Amino acid sequence: MTDPVSGDLLLALKDVDKSFPGVRALTGVSIEVRRGEVHALVGENGAGKSTLMAVASGALAPDTGSVTIQGQPLSAADPRLAQSLGLAIVRQTPALLPQLTVLENMELTRGRRWIGNVGKARAWAQEWLAPWGLEIDPRTRVDDLTVEQRQIVEVARALSTQPKVLVLDEPTEHLNFEESELLFTQVRRLVDQGGAVVYISHRIPEVKSIADRITVLRDGKVRGTFPSAEVNEHQIISLVIGRELDAVFPEKGTASIGGGGIEVTDFRGSGFGPVDFQARPGEVVGIAGVQGNGQDAFIRALCGLGAASGSLRIDDRSVRTGSTTASTSAGLMFIPADRHVEGVFLPLSVSDNIALGELATVSQAGVVRRAKVRDTAQKAVDRFSIKTPTLGTTVSSLSGGNQQKILMARSAGGTPSVLVAEEPTQGVDAGARVEIYNIIRQTANDGAAVVVMSSDNLELAGLCDRVVIVSRGRIVQELNGDGISEQAITTAALSSTSMRERLNEGRKAIRLPRWLRGDYAASIVLAVLVVLLGAYVALQNSFYLTPLNLTGLLALLAPLAMIAVAQQTAMLGGGFDLSVGPLSGFLLVIASFYIVDDVGSIWWLVGFLLVIGAGLGVGAINGGLVQGLKVNPVIATLALFMLLRGLSLTMRDRPQGSIAEEVTDVIAAKVGPIPVSIIVVVAIIIILEIVLRRSRAGLSLRAIGSNADAAARIGVRVGRVRFFSYVATSALVIPVGILLMAQVGIGDPSSGVTYTLASITAVVLGGARVMGGRGSYVGAFFGALLIVQVTNVTTFLQLGQSWQYWLMGILLLGSTVLFATVRKSGA
Amino acid sequence: MDEGFGKPRGFNVWSLFYGSTASIVIATIVLFIISPLLAPGSLSWAALNGMLPFASVLALVAIGQTLVIQQRGFDLSVPGMISLAAVLVTWIPEGDDSRLWLGALAAVLIPALFGLLSGFVVARFEATSLIVTLAMNALLYGFVLWLTQGTPVGATDVLKTFTLERTFGLPNTMIIALVIIIVVAFITKRTTVGWRLTAIGVSPRASTVLGLRVKRYEMLAYAAAGACYGAAGALLAGYVQTPNIFIGDPYLLPSIAAVVLGGTALSGGVASIVASAIAALFLTQLNQIVLAAGWPNSTQYIVQSLVIIIVVVIRETVYRLLSRRARRKIAGGGSAQPGPEREAMADAS
Missing domain, CATH: 3.40.50.300 (P-loop containing nucleotide triphosphate hydrolases)
Known part of the structure; x- marks a missing residue:
C-alpha cells in the first residue's frame, strides 16, 4: 500500500458551504482524499455527511466552495460529470429504478447509447455481480429483489463504472457479516489498484478496522482528520458528540410507576x-x-x-x-x-x-x-x-x-x-x-x-x-x-456490533414464475384469449374464418394498435395523453383539404408535410405544457383533446373532402389477404420494442416513469426525456392519421375521437403499469388485438352491443385489479 | 419580513388567479356584464331560460366530479352515469307517471351504487381512478344499451312539465340543483363527514395517523358523486324529453374543466363545491355567447380549451413566482413560506 500522505489527490473538497431552508448543513468543509486510502467520514445523524457526499457526487450544488476529482474541477452539479471524472457513489437508499431489471439499471449508469449484444451485456453484468456469491440474475427486476440484494446491486453498479474514487454511504446497514466482509475485500482491492474510498458510517468499530484515515464531522464542520491507527474508539466518540445544546430540560418524572400504559x-x-x-x-x-x-x-x-x-x-x-x-x-x-x-x-x-x-x-x-x-x-x-x-x-x-x-x-x-x-x-x-x-x-x-x-x-x-x-x-x-x-x-x-437476524421478511407474496412476471406475460395471456375466442366463434359461424373477415379485422387492428403504441409511449414515461384520439381525426381533416382529386400532386406533398408538422407541433405543445409549464398531464392533454376536436369541427362541420383514390389505394394495399398497413405497423412495433429495450433513450423513458428522482440522481435528463416522450407520442399518431385516410376516406371531423379510450384500454390490457416505468409495445399491440377481436366476435355471436361494452369494461377492470394485486404482493 | 405571512388566504391581486372562490365569482360576473358586447341578445330572458337548465345539470355533474377530485382522482364514468340515470328515469315508468318516483329513486341510487363500486376498487386495490372509472363507464354503457336495446324511451309527462316549468320565475331544474348544491356544500364545509373528507383528500397518510377510516371515506366520495351524476341525468332526461343513449358524453370534459376553473386543487383536499357550480355557470354562459354570436357550435370547444389552458398556466406561473419569492425570504432568514412546499427539502443528514 502506498503511503497515504504522499499519494496523489483523488478527491478534494475545499471550503464547501451548503444551506437548506432553516438549516446550515455544511460550513467551510475541506477534505482531501488521496490515492490508496480508505478515508472514513464519521459523525452523528445530521452532522452533514450525506450532504457533503451529495455535493461531491454532483447531486447537490454547494453554495460556495469547490470540488475537484482527479485534479479536474467539478464545474457543475451534474452526476454524470462527476462520474465521467471518475467518482462513483453508493447511496444509503439505492438510486435504483424498481421497474427496470438489474442489467438495465447497470446499463443506464454505463451510459452507452445502445446495449448491443444482450448476451455479452448480461455476461458483463454477471461479472460485476459474481464476486458477491449471491445468485442475482441480471434479468431480475429490481422490484423483486430483497433489500440487501438491492444494496449489493448498488455497490456492483458503482464498481462497474470502474471509478477512481468510490463513496460508500452506510453500505453495511442491510448487509450481514459475510456480505460486509465481501464488501471490505472489494474496497481493499480498489484501493490496492490505486483508487480511493470514502467510507461513511456510524459504526466506529467497523470504521476503525477498515479506514486509513478518519475525518470527524459535527454540526456541518470538520472536527479533525486523524490516521486511524493513532486514535482509539473512545477518542473518536468524544469528538463525535460533545455538541452544546442550549436547552433546559424539564425535571424528570416523579410519578410512581404502576400498570397500564x-x-x-x-x-x-x-x-x-x-x-x-x-x-x-x-x-x-x-x-x-x-x-x-x-x-x-x-x-x-x-x-x-x-x-x-x-x-x-x-x-x-x-x-x-x-x-x-x-x-x-x-x-x-x-x-x-x-x-x-x-x-x-x-x-x-x-x-x-x-x-x-x-x-x-x-x-x-x-x-x-x-x-x-x-x-x-x-x-x-x-x-x-x-x-x-x-x-x-x-x-x-x-x-x-x-x-x-x-x-x-x-x-x-x-x-x-x-x-x-x-x-x-x-x-x-x-x-x-x-x-x-x-x-x-x-x-x-x-x-x-x-x-x-x-x-x-x-x-x-x-x-x-x-x-x-x-x-x-x-x-x-x-x-x-x-x-x-x-x-x-x-x-x-x-459500539453495538450485533448482526441482524436474517428475517424471512414476510415474503408470503405469491411468487409467479419468471415468464409470468415478465413484460410479455400479459401478451401471452391476451394471445391465448384471442385464439380461444376466435376458435369458439369459428365453430359457431363459418364466415368468421373467411379471408374477407380476417382482412377486415386486420385493417381495423392497424390504426388501433398504432394509437395504443402512441399511448404506451406517454404512459411509460409516467404520463397520459388523452389527445391522441382527436389528433388522429384532426390529421385526417387536414389531409382532406390537400390530398384530394383535382389538385396538383405537389399539394399532396404539402398535405403530408402539414400532417407531419401538425403531429409534431401538437406533441411539442403537450410536452411544453406538461414539462415546461408543469400542467397536470390529464388537464393539459384534455384541453388539447377539446381544442383539436373544436378545430376539426371548425374546419369541417360535416364529412367532406374525399381523399384522392390514388393515395388511399396505396394505403389500403394488400399482399394476398393481408393488408400492407398491418405489416408496416407490426414492423414499427418491433423496431420500437427493440429501441425500448436496448437503447439509452428507451431505458431513460422507462427510468423517468419508474422513479423520476432516482433517474435524475443517476444522470438521466428527466425534463428533456419527458418533453420528448410527448413529442414521440404525437409523432406516433401521424401513421394513424394516414391510415384513417384510407379507412374513413373523407374529412370526417368526428373520426378518431373514440380512439383515446380504446388506446388506454389496450395499453392497460397489455400489462403496462399505469404509473409508468413498465410496459411494452408488444403488449399494447396484443391489447389492441383483443379489443378488435372482442368487437368482431360479439357481432358474430349476435350478443348485441351491450356485451361489447361489458366485455371491455370487465377486461379493463379485471386486468387493473389483477395487476394491482400481483404487483403489490410481488414488491 | 411578513408580507406573505399574515393572510395567505386574504384578498390580494394574486388570489384572483389562486383558486379561491372569489376569482371564479368575479370572472363569472365580468362575463355576464360583457356578454351583450360580445353577442347581443345573449342576456335576453329567452337566452337565460335556455341556458340555466343546462348550467344546472352541468353544475350537478361538476360537484360530483369535485368530490372525486378532492380524493385525488378523476372520474371518467360521468357519461355512463348520466346516460344510465336518464335511461332509468324514463325506462322504469315507461310513460306511467305513477311509477315516476321509482324511476327517479333508481336514477339516483343505482349510479351511487356503481360509484361505490368504483370507490371500492380504487381504495381497496389502490388502483388508478382514471382507469377504474374508465372501465366503469364501459360497464354502465353496457347496461344502458341492454335496458334500451338501442331505442330511447320518452320521459313521463310529469317529469317533462316539471323540468320545463318555473317556480317564482326560476326554472325548476335550477331550484333542484341549488338545493343539492347547498346541501352538498354544507356537508363538505360544516359537518364532521366533510371535514374528514377534506383531511383525507389533503393527506391520506396524515389522516391515517389521526386514525381516520381513509378507505371508507374514499368510497363514500365516489358513491356521493354517483348520486350527483344520477340527479343530473334524471333532470336532463326530463328537459330533453327523449334522451338519446349517449346523452352523457358531452358532460365529461366540461365537468373536469369546471372543477379546474373553480380552483379545486388536482392534488386533492381543499375543494369548493360552490366554486365548481359557479364555474359550470361560467362555462355554460361562455357557450351561450359563442352560439349567440353566430359562431359555429364547434367554436365552444376551442374557447373552452383555451380558457382552461390560460387559467391553469397563469395559476401555475403565479404559484411558482410566489414560492420563489418565499424561498428567497427563507434564505434571508425569514420563516414564511406561502403555499405548500412542493419540493421536499433535501435530506440534510
Missing part, C-alpha cells in the same frame, strides 16, 4: 423484532440507536402503522395491530417525524388542524360548531404558545417549531393514554425545543405513558426516565436513572 411482547414486523417493551403511565421512555436499525419501524408499528405480529396492549386492553383506528381509539396518539407528509395538513388553517384531532368535541350531531372550533383552537394556541398571526393562517406558512406544537396540541390536548413521538424536535428552533420538552413532560405527569424516538442522544439523555437502545431491530441495552447520559447512549449505540 403500552406493552408489547414478542412484537415483530418488517425490519424489527422480536421485541418486548413497555412504557408505563407517568414515564418518558427514549428509543435510541443508529439510524436505520428498525427503531422507526418499531415505534410506527406501536401506533398501528405497518403490519406487526405479537401482542399489543394499551391500558391493559388488547389492541389489534396494524390499525391506526384501533390504536387511536384505545387512546394512543402519534407524532410522526415527517411532519409535512404525515403530520399537519399543510393547506389547512391552524384552527382546522387542531380541530381535526378533536372532531368529537367541536361538533354536535355531526355538525361542526365554528364557535367551538375557535374556542378549542384558541385554547390550544394559548396553552402551547403557538405563534401564529391568526387562527385562520394556513399551517404551511408557520415555522417548523410552531407546526410541531400544533401536532403536540392536537395529540396531547385530549389527554391521551399513550403518546408516541418520533423525532419531536427535528427541524425545530431552540426556543420551541424547550417548550416541546415541557409539553412532553407535562403529558407524562398528567398520566400518559410517553415514548420518544430520537436520533439526538443529548436530547434523550435530558428528557427521558429510561432509554432503550435498538440495534438491528432488537433492543440490545436499557439505561436507567443515573446511568443515562449522552456518553452512555452514544457509546452503546455506536
Whole structure:
C-alpha cells in the first residue's frame, strides 16, 4: 500500500458551504482524499455527511466552495460529470429504478447509447455481480429483489463504472457479516489498484478496522482528520458528540410507576423484532440507536402503522395491530417525524388542524360548531404558545417549531393514554425545543405513558426516565436513572456490533414464475384469449374464418394498435395523453383539404408535410405544457383533446373532402389477404420494442416513469426525456392519421375521437403499469388485438352491443385489479 | 419580513388567479356584464331560460366530479352515469307517471351504487381512478344499451312539465340543483363527514395517523358523486324529453374543466363545491355567447380549451413566482413560506 500522505489527490473538497431552508448543513468543509486510502467520514445523524457526499457526487450544488476529482474541477452539479471524472457513489437508499431489471439499471449508469449484444451485456453484468456469491440474475427486476440484494446491486453498479474514487454511504446497514466482509475485500482491492474510498458510517468499530484515515464531522464542520491507527474508539466518540445544546430540560418524572400504559411482547414486523417493551403511565421512555436499525419501524408499528405480529396492549386492553383506528381509539396518539407528509395538513388553517384531532368535541350531531372550533383552537394556541398571526393562517406558512406544537396540541390536548413521538424536535428552533420538552413532560405527569424516538442522544439523555437502545431491530441495552447520559447512549449505540437476524421478511407474496412476471406475460395471456375466442366463434359461424373477415379485422387492428403504441409511449414515461384520439381525426381533416382529386400532386406533398408538422407541433405543445409549464398531464392533454376536436369541427362541420383514390389505394394495399398497413405497423412495433429495450433513450423513458428522482440522481435528463416522450407520442399518431385516410376516406371531423379510450384500454390490457416505468409495445399491440377481436366476435355471436361494452369494461377492470394485486404482493 | 405571512388566504391581486372562490365569482360576473358586447341578445330572458337548465345539470355533474377530485382522482364514468340515470328515469315508468318516483329513486341510487363500486376498487386495490372509472363507464354503457336495446324511451309527462316549468320565475331544474348544491356544500364545509373528507383528500397518510377510516371515506366520495351524476341525468332526461343513449358524453370534459376553473386543487383536499357550480355557470354562459354570436357550435370547444389552458398556466406561473419569492425570504432568514412546499427539502443528514 502506498503511503497515504504522499499519494496523489483523488478527491478534494475545499471550503464547501451548503444551506437548506432553516438549516446550515455544511460550513467551510475541506477534505482531501488521496490515492490508496480508505478515508472514513464519521459523525452523528445530521452532522452533514450525506450532504457533503451529495455535493461531491454532483447531486447537490454547494453554495460556495469547490470540488475537484482527479485534479479536474467539478464545474457543475451534474452526476454524470462527476462520474465521467471518475467518482462513483453508493447511496444509503439505492438510486435504483424498481421497474427496470438489474442489467438495465447497470446499463443506464454505463451510459452507452445502445446495449448491443444482450448476451455479452448480461455476461458483463454477471461479472460485476459474481464476486458477491449471491445468485442475482441480471434479468431480475429490481422490484423483486430483497433489500440487501438491492444494496449489493448498488455497490456492483458503482464498481462497474470502474471509478477512481468510490463513496460508500452506510453500505453495511442491510448487509450481514459475510456480505460486509465481501464488501471490505472489494474496497481493499480498489484501493490496492490505486483508487480511493470514502467510507461513511456510524459504526466506529467497523470504521476503525477498515479506514486509513478518519475525518470527524459535527454540526456541518470538520472536527479533525486523524490516521486511524493513532486514535482509539473512545477518542473518536468524544469528538463525535460533545455538541452544546442550549436547552433546559424539564425535571424528570416523579410519578410512581404502576400498570397500564403500552406493552408489547414478542412484537415483530418488517425490519424489527422480536421485541418486548413497555412504557408505563407517568414515564418518558427514549428509543435510541443508529439510524436505520428498525427503531422507526418499531415505534410506527406501536401506533398501528405497518403490519406487526405479537401482542399489543394499551391500558391493559388488547389492541389489534396494524390499525391506526384501533390504536387511536384505545387512546394512543402519534407524532410522526415527517411532519409535512404525515403530520399537519399543510393547506389547512391552524384552527382546522387542531380541530381535526378533536372532531368529537367541536361538533354536535355531526355538525361542526365554528364557535367551538375557535374556542378549542384558541385554547390550544394559548396553552402551547403557538405563534401564529391568526387562527385562520394556513399551517404551511408557520415555522417548523410552531407546526410541531400544533401536532403536540392536537395529540396531547385530549389527554391521551399513550403518546408516541418520533423525532419531536427535528427541524425545530431552540426556543420551541424547550417548550416541546415541557409539553412532553407535562403529558407524562398528567398520566400518559410517553415514548420518544430520537436520533439526538443529548436530547434523550435530558428528557427521558429510561432509554432503550435498538440495534438491528432488537433492543440490545436499557439505561436507567443515573446511568443515562449522552456518553452512555452514544457509546452503546455506536459500539453495538450485533448482526441482524436474517428475517424471512414476510415474503408470503405469491411468487409467479419468471415468464409470468415478465413484460410479455400479459401478451401471452391476451394471445391465448384471442385464439380461444376466435376458435369458439369459428365453430359457431363459418364466415368468421373467411379471408374477407380476417382482412377486415386486420385493417381495423392497424390504426388501433398504432394509437395504443402512441399511448404506451406517454404512459411509460409516467404520463397520459388523452389527445391522441382527436389528433388522429384532426390529421385526417387536414389531409382532406390537400390530398384530394383535382389538385396538383405537389399539394399532396404539402398535405403530408402539414400532417407531419401538425403531429409534431401538437406533441411539442403537450410536452411544453406538461414539462415546461408543469400542467397536470390529464388537464393539459384534455384541453388539447377539446381544442383539436373544436378545430376539426371548425374546419369541417360535416364529412367532406374525399381523399384522392390514388393515395388511399396505396394505403389500403394488400399482399394476398393481408393488408400492407398491418405489416408496416407490426414492423414499427418491433423496431420500437427493440429501441425500448436496448437503447439509452428507451431505458431513460422507462427510468423517468419508474422513479423520476432516482433517474435524475443517476444522470438521466428527466425534463428533456419527458418533453420528448410527448413529442414521440404525437409523432406516433401521424401513421394513424394516414391510415384513417384510407379507412374513413373523407374529412370526417368526428373520426378518431373514440380512439383515446380504446388506446388506454389496450395499453392497460397489455400489462403496462399505469404509473409508468413498465410496459411494452408488444403488449399494447396484443391489447389492441383483443379489443378488435372482442368487437368482431360479439357481432358474430349476435350478443348485441351491450356485451361489447361489458366485455371491455370487465377486461379493463379485471386486468387493473389483477395487476394491482400481483404487483403489490410481488414488491 | 411578513408580507406573505399574515393572510395567505386574504384578498390580494394574486388570489384572483389562486383558486379561491372569489376569482371564479368575479370572472363569472365580468362575463355576464360583457356578454351583450360580445353577442347581443345573449342576456335576453329567452337566452337565460335556455341556458340555466343546462348550467344546472352541468353544475350537478361538476360537484360530483369535485368530490372525486378532492380524493385525488378523476372520474371518467360521468357519461355512463348520466346516460344510465336518464335511461332509468324514463325506462322504469315507461310513460306511467305513477311509477315516476321509482324511476327517479333508481336514477339516483343505482349510479351511487356503481360509484361505490368504483370507490371500492380504487381504495381497496389502490388502483388508478382514471382507469377504474374508465372501465366503469364501459360497464354502465353496457347496461344502458341492454335496458334500451338501442331505442330511447320518452320521459313521463310529469317529469317533462316539471323540468320545463318555473317556480317564482326560476326554472325548476335550477331550484333542484341549488338545493343539492347547498346541501352538498354544507356537508363538505360544516359537518364532521366533510371535514374528514377534506383531511383525507389533503393527506391520506396524515389522516391515517389521526386514525381516520381513509378507505371508507374514499368510497363514500365516489358513491356521493354517483348520486350527483344520477340527479343530473334524471333532470336532463326530463328537459330533453327523449334522451338519446349517449346523452352523457358531452358532460365529461366540461365537468373536469369546471372543477379546474373553480380552483379545486388536482392534488386533492381543499375543494369548493360552490366554486365548481359557479364555474359550470361560467362555462355554460361562455357557450351561450359563442352560439349567440353566430359562431359555429364547434367554436365552444376551442374557447373552452383555451380558457382552461390560460387559467391553469397563469395559476401555475403565479404559484411558482410566489414560492420563489418565499424561498428567497427563507434564505434571508425569514420563516414564511406561502403555499405548500412542493419540493421536499433535501435530506440534510
